[in-house]
Amino acid sequence: MGVIVKTDYKKMLVNDCVRPYLLKARYGIEKESKRVDLFGNLAKTDHPKSISLRDDHPYIQRDFSELQMEIITPVTETLEELFNYLAAIHDVAYRSMGENEMLWPLSMPPQLPEKDEDIVIAKLKSAENVRYRQSLSHSYGRRKQMLCGVHFNFEFGDEFIQALFNAQSEIKDYQHFKTEIYLKVTRNYLHYRWFVTYFYGASPSSEKNFFEEDSLNKVVRSIRSSKFGYTNSDDVQVSYSSIQNYVSDLSLMVKRGLLSAEKEFYSPVRLRGGHHVSDLEDHGISYIELRNIDLNPFGNYGIIYEQAEFLHLFLLYLLWKDEGENCDEWVKMGDFYNDIVALEYPLEHTQFEVKAKNMIDEMEQLAAILNLTVSDTLFVNLKEMLMDPSKTLAGRLYTESEKSSQGQVATCIAKENYKKSWDMPYQLAGFTDMELSTQILMFDAIQQGIQVEILDRQEQFLKLKLKDHVEYVKNGNMTSKDNYVSTLIMENKTVTKKILHQHGFRVPKGEEFQTIEQALRSYDLFSTVPFVVKPKTTNYGLGISIFKEGANYEDYQKAITLAFKEDSSVLVEEFLKGTEYRFFVLNDKVYAVLLRIPANVKGDGKHTIQELVNQKNRDSLRGSDHRTPLERIQLGELEKLMLKGQGYQVDSIPKKDEIIFLRENSNISTGGDSIDVTDQIPDDYKKIAVDAVAALGVKICGIDLIIENTEVPADNKNAYGIIEANFNPSMYMHIYPYKGESRRLTMHIIHYLFPELLQSQSN
Amino acid sequence: MGVIVKTDYKKMLVNDCVRPYLLKARYGIEKESKRVDLFGNLAKTDHPKSISLRDDHPYIQRDFSELQMEIITPVTETLEELFNYLAAIHDVAYRSMGENEMLWPLSMPPQLPEKDEDIVIAKLKSAENVRYRQSLSHSYGRRKQMLCGVHFNFEFGDEFIQALFNAQSEIKDYQHFKTEIYLKVTRNYLHYRWFVTYFYGASPSSEKNFFEEDSLNKVVRSIRSSKFGYTNSDDVQVSYSSIQNYVSDLSLMVKRGLLSAEKEFYSPVRLRGGHHVSDLEDHGISYIELRNIDLNPFGNYGIIYEQAEFLHLFLLYLLWKDEGENCDEWVKMGDFYNDIVALEYPLEHTQFEVKAKNMIDEMEQLAAILNLTVSDTLFVNLKEMLMDPSKTLAGRLYTESEKSSQGQVATCIAKENYKKSWDMPYQLAGFTDMELSTQILMFDAIQQGIQVEILDRQEQFLKLKLKDHVEYVKNGNMTSKDNYVSTLIMENKTVTKKILHQHGFRVPKGEEFQTIEQALRSYDLFSTVPFVVKPKTTNYGLGISIFKEGANYEDYQKAITLAFKEDSSVLVEEFLKGTEYRFFVLNDKVYAVLLRIPANVKGDGKHTIQELVNQKNRDSLRGSDHRTPLERIQLGELEKLMLKGQGYQVDSIPKKDEIIFLRENSNISTGGDSIDVTDQIPDDYKKIAVDAVAALGVKICGIDLIIENTEVPADNKNAYGIIEANFNPSMYMHIYPYKGESRRLTMHIIHYLFPELLQSQSN
Missing domain, CATH: 3.30.1490.20 (ATP-grasp fold, A domain)
Incomplete structure (x- = not known):
């Protein structure tokens, strides 16, 4: 033990049995940023109340300060999924903050308050967590805590490590083998991390009140990754030669009082596995956390896909690449090199240019040998950034800032991100290919701190989890709450009618x-x-x-x-005469009533029908293919025929306030308008809807009633007729109606599935 | 009140608004018969225990005697449905009696015991019901009670009466109008019922010990419908002139002690509406019960479709046909005429032949005028029977009996009916177009005394009802017990696998x-x-x-x-290696495990493969299109290819005991064999099946496990793999396996849906 067995990873990696699994991995991102107002000043508000305030919120937490929002993705098996979640959680964060706040896109904070105490520590529920933050503010000062970055969690696929393990015979124990892999990669990462800093360092200068005195009076590549960033004291020294040494060194640091706790060890790579550092000795390393990633100001979410792809490939490369004989020396040299690169002027060539060029070439060759599929642009961009430092993140940010100021550039970027999230508030970024109701439900679930796993994306199949409570949901409202045969009843018009009739309801x-x-x-x-x-x-x-x-x-x-x-x-x-209303019934209560009106335009005495349609279609609620709450009005054959029947053509100019119908049917899918009338429908009709749904044994239902006159009591003869009961009723049309109040049905579904949410809120 | 308003039904019936509803009606049949042994002797056994013994069994009850079985159809809106139920309930009755009993097909009983007391009164639960039977046996003697017949319940469609009502203006009150209609039809029926007796009377002579002395020493058309049948004393006189007179006369008869209760009034037509006769006054007549129908020996179920069609048309005709001025006289004349016809020699022409001929012609003309669709043969047969008395039921039965004896003829007919019911014991007569599992489930439900309503026949959609407890079932096992999303999970192979994997089960x-x-x-x-x-x-x-x-x-x-x-x-x-087993899991318990073996034959050293296939296909369990428990083995292209691969052709003669496979796949639908192995599969594998189904949140599931060796414990690595979970697993293949024990899964489903059945049985 403790002796490093020199294993020939180069040979292993090209083994045929390893090949299929080379790119299998698991990823996770934690990304911190500061909430600011629309002018780029630090927010003075509390963490948004619409986000569940649990300390263990799986996706959105507070970091050191109340205004530091940490976005945490779930663990994913592809980078696509990872970035989908990152985008989605950002959308939830943005829209939960409300329209007066946005997220600061830089690692370096905007202007800080003069007094350290004015930086408010996160108002967490756990007293212990608050105490820990207080102790940090004593040791490092609160302003240092305002640095933000991305932590990139990376785990090699188990099949990959298993295949490597099978391709060698030197190490007999699988867990030991796995740990050795991560240790080698970690040491190499620590040694070569200047390479990452060069390309992706993005904290060239600080704003007012960050440094107490002007300790760093030059522009660099990355303040955050340098010794001016958030680092432990120089006395903190930990060996990566073996897991035993790592653990014992760490505990020694704590014992000596150099660290208040093991988690205060701010290494650019953290070895992960189990809840406590000591677990590593028993269970080995399960993954590593790269912590030296500055926020990428030019991505919407602090890091872009290509960066993550680079990091994966880089880690594979570091596994392949030989390391120095003396582990500790090798790591220490890395710190030294990194500080050099981090503190270089962002527009100057790095002094490690030749070495960097070699490394890029080696990586490219490795990718070719291993037949790895990577983005076409990856190596092109790396080479370009190496040749032209102004193309690196630090270079770009600095160049932009020179035109105005870093603060202005950041505010501008923040606003764009903000706008993007608010433009189509019904969408959930990352998942816009899914059905709208499912997107909205996912939004609400994320906001409520429910873990959302997509079991089948094409099929809108979700797994929702809150602590030990699991619920599966398909298409937004097909759940465990409804029984099977009731949905089969609704699927069958004849059977539905028979049962409703037997229960005394009027059906055609x-x-x-x-x-x-x-x-x-x-x-x-x-x-x-x-x-x-x-x-x-x-x-x-x-x-x-x-x-x-x-x-x-x-x-x-x-x-x-x-x-x-x-x-x-x-x-x-x-055929029943009257107006058709859609009642959305959930657990014996009507939550929404909707009137649907056929596609139409309202004349203004000036514009043609064609122009009026175009005007109406400009509404961002209108789109196509059910990915917006309303559909664009078409002017196809059917619409033209309908116009002709009324004596119009597309270029006719209707009188002011005249309503021109373009369709006979009122479907939203053919451009119809949705109008919420929940508050206008009398209770006796709501009771009919509730009772009819109960007669079918259903819990979630969209039931269609024809009512001739809502002012006539529902128990009058032929006052109403029930046309249809729908087992997967559209929800988005109630949430984003053309007119009338929004009814957040998805949130009601969430609370119906997870009643404990309401209990914990009322606590 | 009490005055008969002469309403012109002739005019009303041809009204255009009435026309669409002319044949709308509701029907119900009660049919009594005696249980006999296979030699035609009265059964000495109790009512079958497999039939729920509730006094209020909706379909199968005891009548006066323990050995009298009464078959009761539900109310139906078409004659097709009526006869479907009649057939189905007979099937259940037959197979519930077991293989040593059958039903006597005649109204007249077979030879009776010498002592009246040896006729055992029905062993009902209700002491009151037993007491009533005892009082009847005192008044009439038990042998008279052994007469059996058909009661035909008839209700005009409400739309029909409503349309008639709207087509006149004389009577203002709808209920009154409706009652008048039924009264007119009833008076005319009582007057003309000799017409029915002539054609369908079928009790020409009695067997030993029916009459105490030889009071009737000639052969007639219908003993049962004559004064020698089961009638009240001549003193019992009730007027049909109005509902008030009817009710008050009846209560007078009871007051005078001529009847022990109103229900003892044995009129050939009973007016129905409400639970008590007195209800008729408040609510009017809702339907009528024709009680003078002898068992038709030549139908399988005591009455045939054409007879029922005749009765409907006859009642319409009687509504149309003028009646005599004096109601009571008119009815009394009917009794007189009927007794004449009933006591005519069955092979002689009736003395009312001319009148009868006129009536047939009138009916035929009416049908033509009203454009009614009736069977082509109806009038042809009536005319033929009128011309040739040997073609009437009494005529046929008597002619046949002359060749041997009435008892032998009846025994022979009973045996044919018996055989028909036992030939394909997996089928439910009347519903053989439905899926096999649904047929078997319906059988079990009827046996258990659960009301079965078919909501959608093509879709196998049933409503099951036991007292106030309603359950809907589709395809035999899609029920309210399963939740919606769990079935959607099973529908999706990827999602199923993910969830099973997350719960620690091995999936491919x-x-x-x-x-x-x-x-x-x-x-x-x-x-x-x-x-x-x-x-x-x-x-x-x-x-x-x-x-x-x-x-x-x-x-x-x-x-x-x-x-x-x-x-x-x-x-x-x-691909998982091993044998695939189907586990049928219901409410966390494995009720059956099945092994499916590809289509095969076993050589005998003599016959060709073609011959062996033909032999195997002769099994009555084999058929086509999933309407039998097994499918016939085909010798198509695929099978021939498979044979070729083994060096065989269809005319090859395999060695003795050699198994020749004709298919690669083991589906029952391609001729595979089903083998029950429930008792052979170790409990640890059953636990895997139960736990996996529970992980999916499912209650009724067919789950497929691949097991390499059932003797290896299930917790060994890769001992098993789960291939698929099915949300609508076939049940019939477990109930009628090719080899091994039958597992009556449908009954388990019934008991799962209606646990109260087991409670009431254990009481």
Whole structure:
């Protein structure tokens, strides 16, 4: 033990059995930033109340100070997922802060208060955590704590390490082998980290009151990564030669009082595994945390995809690359080199340029030999940054700042990020390909501190977890709360109607037919009454014919034939007159009622219909393909036909305040307007909706009632009729209606699934 | 009140608004028969224990005697449904009695015991009901009670009566109008019922010990409908002139002691509405019960469809047909006429032949005028029976009996009915178009006294009701017990695997791909290991490729392309070696484990493969299209290819005891064998199945485990792997396995849904 077995990683890495797993890894990011007001001044507010204030919030916490927001991604197995979460949690953070705050994009803080005490320590619930922060402020001063950065957590895929393990015979113990891998990578990372600092260092200068006196009076690549950053005293020395030495050195530092706790050891790489440092000895290293990453001002989230890809590749390269004989010396040299690079003028070439060039070439060759797929631009950009220091992050930030000031540049960037998050407030960045209701639900879950795992992205399948409580959700509101057969009932129009009828609710009378002949024989039943012909199971309006005043035999026959083209069963039923309302019922309560109005424009006496449509379509709520709360109005054949029927064309100019309908049907998907009328609908109709849903045994339901006149009591004969019950009702249309109040149904779903959230809030 | 308003039904019936509803009606049948042994002797056993013994069993009860079985259909809106239920309940009755009993097909009992007391009164739970039977046996003697017949309950459709009501203006009160309709029809039915007796009377002679002395020493059309049948004393006279007179006369008869209770009034038509006769006055008549129908020996169920159709048409005709001025006289004449016809010699022409001929013609004309659809044969048969009395039921039965004896004829018919019910014991007559598991579940539900309503026949959607407890079931085991999202989890192979994996179960490792390119890039992961390529969502084996020893790139590419033809997502996963077992888990318990073996035959050294297949296919368990527990083995292209691979052809003769496989896959649907191994599978594997199903949050599940060796403990590394969890697992294959014990899963489902059944049984 303690002796480093020289294992030939170069040979192992090219082994055929290792090859399939080379890029398997797990990632996690913690990213700190400071909340500022819209002028770039440190926020004076508390952490947003809309975010669950638990100290153990999985995604959004406070760091040292109350105004330091820490964004924590879950562990992911791909970089795509990692950045999706990073984007999403940022969206939640932004919109939870409200419209008067934004996040400072730099590692270096904006102007600090003159008095150290004016930097407010995070108001955490745990007294111990507050005490620890107080002790830090004594040792290092609060202003140093205002440095922010990214911690990049990295774990090699287990299959990868397993394959490497199988490809060698020197080390017999798997855990030992794994630990050796991480130790080698860590030592090499510490030695070569100047390389990272050169490209991605991004803290060239400080704002007012950061340094007590002007201790650093030059512009550099990275204050944060240099000895002027947040570092332990020089006396703190820890060996990375073996896990035993690492652990015993650390505990010695604590014993000697050089560190108040092991977690106060601010190494650029932290070895991770288990809750306590001492666990490392028993369980080995499970992953490493790279802590020397400055916030990238030019990415939206403090770090960009290419950087993360670089880091992964760099770590693989460091595993491959030989290290120095003397471990401790090797690491120490790294500190020395890094300080040189960190303190270089950002626009000057680094003195390690030749070495850096070699390393880039080696990395590129390694990627080629191992047949690794990396972004095309990765090596191009590295080379460019090496040749032209003004292209490095520090170089770019400094160059930009010269035009105005670093503070102004940062404020400007912050505002862009802010704007991006607020532009389409219904979307969740990173997941905009998913259904809108699911995006909003995920937003709410993240805000409430519920862990969100995507089990199947195409299928909108989520796993939500709060402590030990797990709930699975598909499509936003298909949950464990509903029973299976009730959803099957709703899927079947005939069965739904039968059950509602048996419970005394009014449903359109009608018959179901399996053959055209059978349907034709029943013509007499419908010839003189208003009726609808529709396929039994389709949902998209196809094959539906409405006869508001009965029909002659020929038309009846046509309609039947049309419907049978869509389904093998066809319903012919009574047509109910009145207005259709969608009631959203959740756990025996109506949370929203929506009126849907067919696509329309309102004349102003000046503009053509075409122009009015264009105007209306400019609303950011309107888009296409259900990824916005409303759809753009089309001016296709159907709309033109509808206009023609009213004596209009697209270039007609309607009179002021005249409403021109462009569609017969009121679907949101064909440009219809959604109008929240929850507060306008009388309680007796809400009771009908609730009772009908209960009769079906359903907990989450969108039920459609036709009401002729809401002022007539619901128990009047034929006051209402129930048209349909939907087992996966759209939620976003209630949350972002065209007119009327927003009803945050997704949050109600979350609270229904996790009632403990409300209990803990009321505590 | 009491005055009969002469309403012109002839005019009303041809009204255009009435026309669509002319044949709308509701029906119900009660049919009594006696249990006999296989030789036609009265059974000495108790009512079958397998039938729930509740006095209020909705379908199968005891009548006067313990050996009298009464079969009661639910109320239906079509005659098709009515006869479906009648057939189904008979099937349940037959198979519940066991293989040593059958039902006597005649109204007249077989030879009775010499002593009246040897006829055992029904052993009902209610002491009151037993007392009533005892009082009847005092008044009428027990042998008279052994007469059996059919009661036909008939209600005009409400839309029909409503339309008639709207087509007249004489009667203002709807309920009054409705009652008048039924009164007119009843008076006319009582007057003309000789017409029914002529055609369908079917009790020409009695067996030994029915009559105390030989009071009737001739052969007739219907003993049961004559004064020798089960009738009240002549003093019992009740007027049908109005509902008030009817009710007051009845209560007078009871007051005078001529009847022990109103229900002892044995009129050929009973007016129905409410629980007590007195309710009729308040609520009017809701339907009528025709009680003068002898058991039709030549139908399987005591009455045939054409008879019921006749009765409906006859009642419509009687509504149309004028009645006599003096109501009571008119009814009394009916009794007189009927007794004449009932006591005519069955092979002689009736003395009312001319009148009957007129009535048939009138009915036929009415049907034509009203454009009613009736069976083509109805009028043909009536006319034929009128011309040739030997074609009437009494005529046929008597003619047949002359060849041997009435008892022998009846025994022979009973045996045929018996055989029909036992031939395919997995089927439920009347519903053989439905899925097999649903048929068996319906059987069990009927047996347990649960009301079964079919909400959607094509969709196998049932409503089950026991007192106030309603459960909906689709496809036999999709119920309220499972939650929605758990079934969605099972529907999604990727999500199922993820969750099982997260809970520590072994599932095949693998990846999901959305594009061919993506899949091809991962070739390295699978090139050298056993693996399967399969579409994500299809279930029928299409697009699946198995590579038991890895694959070259070209074959991999082909398999991927094939799979993507079936679905937009494709899974590539590790192939697990071992035997696949299906575990049926219900509410955290394994109720059955099944091994499925690919289609095969076993050589005998004599027959060709073709012959062996034919032999095996003769098993009545084998059929086609999932309507039998096993499917017939095909000898199609795939099978021939498989034979060729083994060096055989269809005309090869395999050696004795050699097993020849005809398929690679073990699906029952392609001729595979099902073998119950529930008792052979060790408990630790059952626990894996139960725990895995619980991890998915599921209550009813068919979960497939691959086990390499069941003798190795389940907690050994890679001892098992979970392949799939099915949310609507087939049940019939466990209930009727090719080999091994039957596991009555449908009954377990019933008891799971209605736990109160087990409680009441243990009471």
